[in-house]
Amino acid sequence: MAEAGETTDFGFQQVDVREKARRVAGVFDSVAARYDLMNDLMSVGLHRLWKAFTVQLAAVRPGMRVLDVAGGTGDLALAFAREVGAKGQVWLTDINGAMLRVGRDRTLDAGLLLPVVQCDAEALPFLDASFDIVSVGFGLRNMTRKDRALAEMHRVLRPGGRVLVLEFSRVWAPLAPIYDAYSFHVLPWLGARVAGDADSYRYLAESIRMFPPPQELAMMMQCAGFEDVEWFRLAAGICALHIGRKY
Numbered sequence: 001m002a003e004a005g006e007t008t009d010f011g012f013q014q015v016d017v018r019e020k021a022r023r024v025a026g027v028f029d030s031v032a033a034r035y036d037l038m039n040d041l042m043s044v045g046l047h048r049l050w051k052a053f054t055v056q057l058a059a060v061r062p063g064m065r066v067l068d069v070a071g072g073t074g075d076l077a078l079a080f081a082r083e084v085g086a087k088g089q090v091w092l093t094d095i096n097g098a099m100l101r102v103g104r105d106r107t108l109d110a111g112l113l114l115p116v117v118q119c120d121a122e123a124l125p126f127l128d129a130s131f132d133i134v135s136v137g138f139g140l141r142n143m144t145r146k147d148r149a150l151a152e153m154h155r156v157l158r159p160g161g162r163v164l165v166l167e168f169s170r171v172w173a174p175l176a177p178i179y180d181a182y183s184f185h186v187l188p189w190l191g192a193r194v195a196g197d198a199d200s201y202r203y204l205a206e207s208i209r210m211f212p213p214p215q216e217l218a219m220m221m222q223c224a225g226f227e228d229v230e231w232f233r234l235a236a237g238i239c240a241l242h243i244g245r246k247y
């Protein structure tokens with residue numbers, strides 16, 4: 001239970017911990033219909049490469065069980081589903097119904113029938129040790145209690161299983177001024193024109209700055225029980241892929 005008066009970040013604002021999930025839900029309710037288009041425009045398609053890299057390093061084999069946490073519109077889940085084959089299983093999960101509906105429709109359009117579950121990453125409705133791979137793409141940043149979510153991902157992984165955390169990170173310092181100008185001016189402008197919502201893309205830019213740098217995220221993963229934690233900086237540090245193993 002949240003303590004009265006306990007606060008957390010929502011972008012650059014401090015809000016009551018009970019308020020953050022509601023605000024994050026508002027962001028994704030608002031952008032769900034245009035989420036995929038905005039991802040392509042904002043990253044000029046680069047997010048596809050970052051996700052492909054994540055899938056490649058996951059080295060998923062036929063028959064494996066994969067859990068995609070905060071999977072939203074299903075990019076990672078879809079890619080994993082093609083790897084695990086008919087004997088494997090990929091679960092697409094997210095706390096947000098609007099994002100999941102887009103994801104479910106996309107998987108059906110692709111001719112794949114995946115289990116889709118609306119749930120909070122901080123209290124996953126799965127038994128201990130039930131997955132070979134757990135992934136979370138651009139989701140951890142939005143969670144109120146990241147330590148709890150990481151502990152839950154650790155719990156549902158089988159011993160020997162791996163977690164992959166793809167998230168925005170710290171851009172290479174010489175590029176920071178141009179990246180900041182892009183994030184704080186172009187993104188809200190694009191958000192307003194394409195998704196009819198500047199504030200959600202302002203939140204995106206702010207939440208990236210509030211997210212821990214790679215070393216700190218690695219420590220959080222270790223505190224949650226993961227070992228052999230390593231990370232790869234992508235696109236001059238715009239994002240990073242962290243991988244950890246459960247023993």
Ligand code: SAM
Nearest residue numbers: 070071072094095096099120121137138139142
């Ligand atoms: N993984 C997808 C991708 O890479 O395109 C979607 C990422 S989207 C930026 C972040 C997602 O995190 C949203 O769909 C949001 O609903 C989800 N999310 C936020 N808080 C969550 C929580 N506590 N539990 C599960 N999902 C959450």
